[in-house]
Amino acid sequence: STMERSASRQAKKKVVAVVGGGLVGALNACFFANRGFDVELYESREDIRRAKVVKGRSINLALSHRGRQALKHVGLEEKIVSQGIQMQARMIHSLNGKQSPIPYGKKGQYILSVDRANLNKELLTAAESYPNTKMNFDHKLQDWNAETGLMTFVRSDGSKEQAKADLIVGCDGAFSAIRKQFLRRSRFDYSQTYIPHGYMELTMPPINGEFAMKPNYLHIWPRNTFMMIALPNLDKTFTCTLFMPFEEFEKITTGDEVIEFFQKYFPDTIPLIGVNTLQRDYFRLPAQAMVSVKCNPYHIGDVCVLMGDAAHAVVPFYGQGMNAGFEDCIVFDEIMDQFNEDFSAVLPEYTRVRVPDDHAIADLAMYNYIEMRAHVNSKWFIFRKRVDNILHFLMPKTIIPLYTMVTFTRTRYHEAVKQWHWQNKVINRGLLLSAVGAVLGGSYLLIKHPPDLSKLIVSAEEMWDRLVALRTP
Amino acid sequence: STMERSASRQAKKKVVAVVGGGLVGALNACFFANRGFDVELYESREDIRRAKVVKGRSINLALSHRGRQALKHVGLEEKIVSQGIQMQARMIHSLNGKQSPIPYGKKGQYILSVDRANLNKELLTAAESYPNTKMNFDHKLQDWNAETGLMTFVRSDGSKEQAKADLIVGCDGAFSAIRKQFLRRSRFDYSQTYIPHGYMELTMPPINGEFAMKPNYLHIWPRNTFMMIALPNLDKTFTCTLFMPFEEFEKITTGDEVIEFFQKYFPDTIPLIGVNTLQRDYFRLPAQAMVSVKCNPYHIGDVCVLMGDAAHAVVPFYGQGMNAGFEDCIVFDEIMDQFNEDFSAVLPEYTRVRVPDDHAIADLAMYNYIEMRAHVNSKWFIFRKRVDNILHFLMPKTIIPLYTMVTFTRTRYHEAVKQWHWQNKVINRGLLLSAVGAVLGGSYLLIKHPPDLSKLIVSAEEMWDRLVALRTP
Numbered sequence: 001s002t003m004e005r006s007a008s009r010q011a012k013k014k015v016v017a018v019v020g021g022g023l024v025g026a027l028n029a030c031f032f033a034n035r036g037f038d039v040e041l042y043e044s045r046e047d048i049r050r051a052k053v054v055k056g057r058s059i060n061l062a063l064s065h066r067g068r069q070a071l072k073h074v075g076l077e078e079k080i081v082s083q084g085i086q087m088q089a090r091m092i093h094s095l096n097g098k099q100s101p102i103p104y105g106k107k108g109q110y111i112l113s114v115d116r117a118n119l120n121k122e123l124l125t126a127a128e129s130y131p132n133t134k135m136n137f138d139h140k141l142q143d144w145n146a147e148t149g150l151m152t153f154v155r156s157d158g159s160k161e162q163a164k165a166d167l168i169v170g171c172d173g174a175f176s177a178i179r180k181q182f183l184r185r186s187r188f189d190y191s192q193t194y195i196p197h198g199y200m201e202l203t204m205p206p207i208n209g210e211f212a213m214k215p216n217y218l219h220i221w222p223r224n225t226f227m228m229i230a231l232p233n234l235d236k237t238f239t240c241t242l243f244m245p246f247e248e249f250e251k252i253t254t255g256d257e258v259i260e261f262f263q264k265y266f267p268d269t270i271p272l273i274g275v276n277t278l279q280r281d282y283f284r285l286p287a288q289a290m291v292s293v294k295c296n297p298y299h300i301g302d303v304c305v306l307m308g309d310a311a312h313a314v315v316p317f318y319g320q321g322m323n324a325g326f327e328d329c330i331v332f333d334e335i336m337d338q339f340n341e342d343f344s345a346v347l348p349e350y351t352r353v354r355v356p357d358d359h360a361i362a363d364l365a366m367y368n369y370i371e372m373r374a375h376v377n378s379k380w381f382i383f384r385k386r387v388d389n390i391l392h393f394l395m396p397k398t399i400i401p402l403y404t405m406v407t408f409t410r411t412r413y414h415e416a417v418k419q420w421h422w423q424n425k426v427i428n429r430g431l432l433l434s435a436v437g438a439v440l441g442g443s444y445l446l447i448k449h450p451p452d453l454s455k456l457i458v459s460a461e462e463m464w465d466r467l468v469a470l471r472t473p
Numbered sequence: 474s475t476m477e478r479s480a481s482r483q484a485k486k487k488v489v490a491v492v493g494g495g496l497v498g499a500l501n502a503c504f505f506a507n508r509g510f511d512v513e514l515y516e517s518r519e520d521i522r523r524a525k526v527v528k529g530r531s532i533n534l535a536l537s538h539r540g541r542q543a544l545k546h547v548g549l550e551e552k553i554v555s556q557g558i559q560m561q562a563r564m565i566h567s568l569n570g571k572q573s574p575i576p577y578g579k580k581g582q583y584i585l586s587v588d589r590a591n592l593n594k595e596l597l598t599a600a601e602s603y604p605n606t607k608m609n610f611d612h613k614l615q616d617w618n619a620e621t622g623l624m625t626f627v628r629s630d631g632s633k634e635q636a637k638a639d640l641i642v643g644c645d646g647a648f649s650a651i652r653k654q655f656l657r658r659s660r661f662d663y664s665q666t667y668i669p670h671g672y673m674e675l676t677m678p679p680i681n682g683e684f685a686m687k688p689n690y691l692h693i694w695p696r697n698t699f700m701m702i703a704l705p706n707l708d709k710t711f712t713c714t715l716f717m718p719f720e721e722f723e724k725i726t727t728g729d730e731v732i733e734f735f736q737k738y739f740p741d742t743i744p745l746i747g748v749n750t751l752q753r754d755y756f757r758l759p760a761q762a763m764v765s766v767k768c769n770p771y772h773i774g775d776v777c778v779l780m781g782d783a784a785h786a787v788v789p790f791y792g793q794g795m796n797a798g799f800e801d802c803i804v805f806d807e808i809m810d811q812f813n814e815d816f817s818a819v820l821p822e823y824t825r826v827r828v829p830d831d832h833a834i835a836d837l838a839m840y841n842y843i844e845m846r847a848h849v850n851s852k853w854f855i856f857r858k859r860v861d862n863i864l865h866f867l868m869p870k871t872i873i874p875l876y877t878m879v880t881f882t883r884t885r886y887h888e889a890v891k892q893w894h895w896q897n898k899v900i901n902r903g904l905l906l907s908a909v910g911a912v913l914g915g916s917y918l919l920i921k922h923p924p925d926l927s928k929l930i931v932s933a934e935e936m937w938d939r940l941v942a943l944r945t946p
Contacts, residue, residue, distance in 0.1 A: 183665075186762045191664035192656075289659045 013038055017151065017165035019141055019178050021045075023116070024308030024325040025171035026123035030074040031329045032169070033130035035336065040165065041127060042153060044140035044172075049121045059201060059239045060231045061119070062087070062218070062319035063112040064407045070326035073333070076126055080119060084112030085232045091217035097268040101217065102385060105404045106392075111218070111319065113231040141177040144168065146185070149303045167343055168304040171325075174293055174313035179306060182295065190295045195315055195369060197226070198246045198287030204273045206236035212272040213238060220372065223265050227373035240273065243373065249287040255279035290315050292362055296355045299347035307332065312358035317368040320406060324361050327410070328354065360414035364406065387427060399423055486511055490624065490638035492614055492651050494518075496589070497781030497798040498644035499596035503547040504802045505642070506603035508809065513638065514600060515626060517613035517645075522594045532674060532712045533704045534592070535560070535691070535792035536585040537880045543799035546806070549599055553592060557585030558705045564690035570741040574690065575858060578877045579865075584691070584792065586704040614650040617641065619658070622776045640816055641777040644798075647766055647786035652779060655768065663768045668788055668842060670699070671719045671760030677746045679709035685745040686711060693845065696738050700846035713746065716846065722760040728752035763788050765835055769828045772820035780805065785831035790841040793879060797834050800883070801827065833887035837879065860900060872896055 016032045018025050021043030029041045045051065063084060071077040088110040089101040104111060127133050139153040139161065149168060153161045170178030182188045204212050211232060213219060219230040219238070226244035233239060252261055258279050262270050270278065293313035299305045308325035332350050339345040371381075391399040400409075400423075405416035489505045491498050494516030502514045518524065536557060544550040561583040562574040577584060600606050612626040612634065622641060626634045643651030655661050677685050684705060686692060692703040692711070699717035706712060725734055731752050735743050743751065766786035772778045781798035805823050812818040844854075864872040873882075873896075878889035 187667045189666050191666075193662050193664075194660045 014166040015040060015164070016167045016169060017042060017163065018169045018171055019151070020170065020172035020176075020308075020310070021120075021124060021135070021137070022171065022173060022308070023120055023123060023322055024328065025169075026120060026127050027070060027074065027326060028169055028171055028307060028329050029127035029133055030076075030123070030130070031333050033127065033133045034074060035333075035341070036132065037167075039127070039130070039133040040136060040163065041133065042136045042139040042141065042151075042163075045137065047124070047135070047137045048117065049124060058199075058241070058316065059116060060113050060233060061116050061322050062231070063114045063119075064319065064323050066320075066327040066330075066410055067323040069410060070330050073330060074126060076122065080114060080122060081112060083118060083122075083234065084114040085234065086110040086216050087113055087218045087231070089217055091214065091219045093219060093221045093266075093268060095223075095265070095267075099214075102382065103389075105401070105408050106389075109404070109408050110216075111407060113218070113233070115233060141172065144178065144181060144304075146181050146300050146303065167302075170304060170306045170310045171308045172310050174291055174309040176306065176310035178304065179295070179310055181304075182300065182306070185300065188295065188297070191293070192313075193292045195290050195292070195366075196245045197243050197369075198249055198289055199316075200242045200244075200249065200282065200285070200287045202240040202242060202273060202281040203277060204230060204238035204240055204269070205277060207272070209236065211236050211238070221266050221269070222373050224374045226265075228266055228269070229372075240269070244287070246287060246289075252282070255283075258282045292366060294359055294362055296359075297348075297351040298354060299351050302344035302347055305332070305347050305350060311354075312362055314362045314365040315369050316365070317372050318361065318365040318406065320361050320365060324358060324413070328358075331357075357413040360417045361406070364402075364413070364417065384427075387431070388423075391427065399427070487639040488513060488637070489640045489642060490515060490636065491642045491644055492624070493643065493645035493649075493781075493783070494593075494597060494608070494610070495644065495646060495781070496593055496596060496795055497801065498642075499593060499600050500543060500547065500799060501642055501644055501780060501802050502600035502606055503549075503596070503603070504806050506600065506606045507547065508806075508814070509605065510640075512600070512603070512606040513609060513636065514606065515609045515612040515614065515624075515636075518610065520597070520608070520610045521590060522597060531672075531714070531789065532589060533586050533706060534589050534795050535704070536587045536592075537792065537796050539793075539800040539803075539883055540796040542883060543803050546803060547599060549595065553587060553595060554585060556591060556595075556707065557587040558707065559583040559689050560586055560691045560704070562690055564687065564692045566692060566694045566739075566741060568696075568738070568740075572687075575855065576862075578874070578881050579862075582877075582881050583689075584880060586691070586706070588706060614645065617651065617654060619654050619773050619776065640775075643777060643779040643783045644781045645783050647764055647782040649779065649783035651777065652768070652783055654777075655773065655779070658773070661768065661770070664766070665786075666765045668763050668765070668839075669718045670716050670842075671722055671762055672789075673715045673717075673722065673755065673758070673760045675713040675715065675746060675754040676750060677703060677711035677713055677742070678750060680745070682709070684709050684711070694739050694742070695846050697847045699738075701739055701742070702845075713742070717760070719760060719762075725755070728756075731755045765839060767832055767835055769832075770821075770824040771827060772824050775817040775820055778805070778820050778823060784827075785835055787835045787838040788842050789838070790845050791834065791838040791879065793834050793838060797831060797886070801831075804830075830886040833890045834879070837875075837886070837890065857900075860904070861896075864900065872900070 014037050016037040016039050018029045018032065018039060018041045021029075021041050025041065025043070029039050033039045063080065068077050068081065071080050087104070089103040092100045092102060094100070103109075124135070128135055136153075138156050140155075142152045142154045142160070144151040149164050149166070151163050151165070151168065153163070155161065168178065170176055172178055183190060206212060213230070215232040215236075217232075221228040226242070226248065228240055228242045230238040230240040252258055259270065259275060262273075262278060273281075291313055292315050293309070293311075295306070295311060298307070298311050307328040309321065311328070312324065314321050314324065331354055332346070335346050335349050335353065339349060385401070388399065388401040392401055392404065400411075400419070402416060402420040402423075405411040405419065406413065409416075411419070487510050489510040489512050491502045491505065491512060491514045494502075494514050498514060498516070502512050506512045536553065541550050541554065544553050560577070562576040565573045565575060567573070576582075597608070601608055609626075611629050613628075615625045615627045615633070617624040622637050622639070624636050624638070624641065626636070628634065641651065643649055645651055656663060679685060686703070688705040688709075690705075694701040699715070699721065701713055701715045703711040703713040725731055732743070732748060735746075735751060746754075764786055765788050766782070766784075768779070768784060771780070771784050780801040782794065784801070785797065787794050787797065804827055805819070808819050808822050808826065812822060858874070861872065861874040865874055865877065873884075873892070875889060875893040875896075878884045878892065879886065882889075884892070
């Protein structure tokens, strides 16, 4: 078992400090404890298992293959999956209230809506269960020294504490304190980009003790320049997230304006959320900003490495933020095997391997930021998704939809993007050739067998409906 | 005069703190003093007019139109120009030692090689000459508060000093301490990108008391993946700057290897620099890194604004770093007139106007990083430069070479880039049509008037030489 494995390796006694007890930090503590290191986990906040809910973070998250693989590694997959809600498809809500599902993958493939706080608690409990792990809550990193590895923490009572480690793993999120030391060094590439949209969370309560909408979907209201999505929770509520440019949020200042706005763009949700809840939730917190962070390298010498949002915060539109962070842990773990836990070899290799993948998923998430709110509405988009799915069904190893590669496999992100560009070229060329072929073939038939002209008068509308009727299997 | 103007406005007594006494900081102090503000200039180092030379900065710089306009504004243009050396053209050195000039613009247009340290000293003396300016050297900014405007400085004796100002102007360079406060705020976009090349400065001494090469040129040795340039100094030396990927620098570890390397790539410079100087200079300092910094916004509320490298460090390949920084001062000054010195209106407008221009010059400098070391060698590049120059001569208001717009006008950088894209489209289309026309016309002539075949046998080489012989006016 993992406990025995950890015990057998304890002889090493190398100390790994994991800074940050969020999702990636807590999971990483398990990975390092599993290898027998002495793990010290430092978290600036109180233990969330004993404190109240933290404001201003997303309430639920989409867990998919990469994240599940990492959880499996530390024996948590089944438990977490059992606490999640399956979402097999996007459910697109038109302005007129019509709902149309677009499956995520093949039949039986789904992503999971999981509760962030609960997942975090489970991971902390798992980390704590290792005898070689020590949890240090209420330890806010103030500064650290890249030469000596000495870290200084401040406690909420103002006292300071210092600690050293053989390896410091910065899992302290998009605004990482560990990363500040990287920024002071030469030849560290860094970018932080805020998108013009903010987000706001609204709760859709159960109706008669049941989900107000179909639960096994990720609901989307695409409205071009903005959009709303909703993910189901175990308590039969939905968490709706409204994404909109900040200046649009700022235009709405009264309860009446909130209702007016929803009447105009999301009329189907008003009876479901309820006027009062809507007006209360809208003004509870201001809209939150979203940032995309990229950097390179991820390590300093053999003493420090960044993982998760600290290394690559992404915008939330591909549902891969947590999954990418969890996959970081597996990738690092694989390289630890490969280089026999020699940090001076493992850290540079981790940077070399992981940077292009994280940059690829950051770019994809930014791309999906446009796709989800605008393209998802277009008939061409839906048509292409269908074509991709049919081709995937016919040639499962040659044509794999991008979403499938990203969400249901561990294909390296940057390779998924490469493959996608290739597929798009091939498929678009194929569609063009088919169109040309159809016109030529049709012309030939028309000349050889002149049709009954009265039957030819079909509108473009009718034509489209006929095409759409040719549904995927 | 400027002194009278400054005195007449002193009634305001608003305090402007200029943080950073480098080129842009010292110039900016003049601009604000000129408007009658009480100016406090803070510089972390000692007064360079009394201290020794600072290591690791470029020794000379290319001053062009934008920079000169800013100097003119504070009455320094003539003086600085008289201390500079005119460079009318690039002088391209081939591997075989052949030198070919490529003019920067029209006859009479030139850029100036100026000494950084001397320019900085002149600017500090100019700033100090205003009665309403106070110079504070040996004041290193430790921290400042964006709410209160309170700044904390550390002196070299360890003592601390605090100061307040109505406006803080961060001119403290690419690694700005003022900018750190911006990074802590939400919705601040920031990127720092290091290029894989480093640079190293080598001195080419005078020969028999005279310049070792023709002085009125910016000498370039383009070698595709790397290059060397040389700018003349008043003391008849040249400062050669070698740009090369860091790993190439690291490969050269002995004096013999230095000579071997120069023998291979820059043989004509060995007798000019001298074997001993070359071997000594090469190991004097390690290669220096080059960073490109972009950010947005440039201001916080009505209390702080970034200018110069603090807002937009660029790589040095367009010779616009200092010129763009100096132009910042003019642009800010123009907006101060427009909005009657109301900081709450001036600062956002400055961000709105200046960000796209600074981002454009940062991108152009990055583009030129490739052009200078690689394209400048290509016949197509030289051909296109000639075509541009001829067209500019024929249609001086319609077709303006990009380099001319950037270097010899105050056309907004981002508009210069737009215009350039348009021109390229038009010119390339024109060249294509001419080529087609020539082929058609030629075919017609060949058919109508079959030529003496023996005269037709010209090699492509010969053809090229004939084209090249059609030199620009």
